[in-house]
Amino acid sequence: MSLTYEDRRSTILKQLDMEGKVQVHLLSAEFNVSTETVRRDLDRLEKEGKLRKVYGGAVKVRSDRVEPPFLKRAQMMQREKASIGKLAASLIGEGETVILDNGTTTIEILGHLRNRPDVTLITHSVPILAAAMDTFAGKIIFAGGEINRHYQAATGALTDQLLDQFKVNKAFISVGGISLVDGITDYHLDEAVLSRKIMQRAEESILVADHTKFGVTTFARVSKLEEVSMVITDPGCPRDWIDSVEALGIEMRISS
Incomplete structure (x- = not known):
């Protein structure tokens, strides 16, 4: 049984939180889906502001680049x-x-x-x-x-x-x-x-x-x-x- 998008989304976000980055080919193997499917998932998450796509995968968004006083x-x-x-x-x-x-x-x-x-x-x-x-x-x-x-x-x-x-x-x-x-x-x-x-x-x-x-x-x-x-x-x-x-x-x- 293949994972739903919500299942894949949860796993991707968890990996980003723990490791700071994800790789397309590793996610493809883990989810048993095509690399195209993973890239579409990353596209959706990027539009949600959850990550930033880079070559071969994605990295966690760094929103607080400036420390408050x-x-x-x-x-x-x-x-x-x-x-x-x-x-x-x-x-x-x-x-x-x-x-x-x-x-x-x-x-x-x-x-x-x-x-x-x-x-x-x-x-x-x-x-x-x-x-x-x-x-x-x-x-x-x-x-x-x-x-x-x-x-x-x-x-x-x-x-x-x-x-x-x-x-x-x-x-x-x-x-x-x-x-x-x-x-x-x-x-x-x-x-x-x-x-x-x-x-x-x-x-x-x-x-x-x-x-x-x-x-x-x-x-x-x-x-x-x-x-x-x-x-x-x-x-x-x-x-x-x-x-x-x-x-x-x-x-x-x-x-x-």
Whole structure:
């Protein structure tokens, strides 16, 4: 019995979400239909705005090429980010030193460290620094440098050199996208370079990301997905993604 268009459509979209691309000849063999049928399917999905056809197949549409400003991002997925932040904070042990990457998910960790004077916090994020000075009781180290007003963070060679001076227990990383093919990516090259540096300076790198980041590839690569030891996300993360990440030997934690 041959698959209906709706069945093929569902499979194509699922493969795009997980892998970022599909190939005509592989879909033809999988569905047991002609390559012409697959191309017609891809034509229909392209008209729906679900994909972009390329030679030999199709790739996932990248609709969010420009990252929204920090304040706007802070208002997106608020409940999910808050629950992720709570779970992440619970993993910080007594007396540990941690780095919080610049991001609207990592800043949620701070609210759960109010009564943790034993913790040392390092960050290059201006919003995280400002919030920490108001609410955090532990030691604060700002990895300063030239302040980028758009990122609201210190960036550049001086920040990179300052981060080289530290070795920390845990780094909490916030990124633009998570892909099985392209790894962890960010919207800005400078931010991606610093996130990579932060990971290098930590004994354990923990990725904090709400479910909308999965299956997304943005401009600049941070690292392979396998280079983090844990991913913390919210219950909206699809089961297929949880299974795929765990298959790479990465621990998945789901917030409540």
